[in-house]
Amino acid sequence: MKNRIRIFRAFWYRCLPLWEGSCHQKRLAGFERRWDLEGEGFTKEGFFKIFQKRFLRGTRPGRMIELVAGDGLVGSLGLWLEAAEPGWQVEAWEHRSLPRKSILQYRPKTQAHFGRLTQWSRQEASPTPVGITTRGAREAIGVCRAIRQGMIRPKFLGLWNPTRRSVWERRLQKEGYRLEMVYHRMEFYRSTVV
Numbered sequence: 001m002k003n004r005i006r007i008f009r010a011f012w013y014r015c016l017p018l019w020e021g022s023c024h025q026k027r028l029a030g031f032e033r034r035w036d037l038e039g040e041g042f043t044k045e046g047f048f049k050i051f052q053k054r055f056l057r058g059t060r061p062g063r064m065i066e067l068v069a070g071d072g073l074v075g076s077l078g079l080w081l082e083a084a085e086p087g088w089q090v091e092a093w094e095h096r097s098l099p100r101k102s103i104l105q106y107r108p109k110t111q112a113h114f115g116r117l118t119q120w121s122r123q124e125a126s127p128t129p130v131g132i133t134t135r136g137a138r139e140a141i142g143v144c145r146a147i148r149q150g151m152i153r154p155k156f157l158g159l160w161n162p163t164r165r166s167v168w169e170r171r172l173q174k175e176g177y178r179l180e181m182v183y184h185r186m187e188f189y190r191s192t193v194v
Helices: 002-014 022-036 044-055 077-084 097-106 137-148 167-174
Strands: 063-067 089-094 111-114 131-134 156-160 177-183 186-191
Touching (some): 044 186, 063 137, 077 089, 089 097, 131 137, 137 167, 167 177, 167 186
Parallel strands (some): 063 089, 089 111
Antiparallel strands (some): 177 186
């Protein structure tokens, strides 16, 4: 019974308006509870299963870009996609030398780039990535700018939002993206434009 009440409350939290403050915090809690992310999705393995079943449903494998990829192992969605589903071509951008060495050493399938991708050119935008994840604010701003300029149109985005403010949701709503789930301060958006 307690679990049903939590599911019901989570649904209503997701319906709250997009206002700053405690209202937005409750909205995020609703997205954190979606699809049993608190229970079954507590571990990374459980999260990836839910992500594949619920979020990637109907998405064809393609180009995936990880910005500020870190060591490419801990919490990497690209690593999991490479291992779980054939057809994904993952690119990792990392500006720090030690994490980049780890990517080069442990992820031979991944195309590693040194530096930051904050200004998108036609070369980086082609072919359009299916998904982008970023753990850096500069890179997230660059992704939003490239979407606004019509250079890219990924089917999904994962943005790290440590402040839990509504700025990314507001920007991406204007561009036709909808918040679908939140996992450990990582917000996942899906394009509503077909």
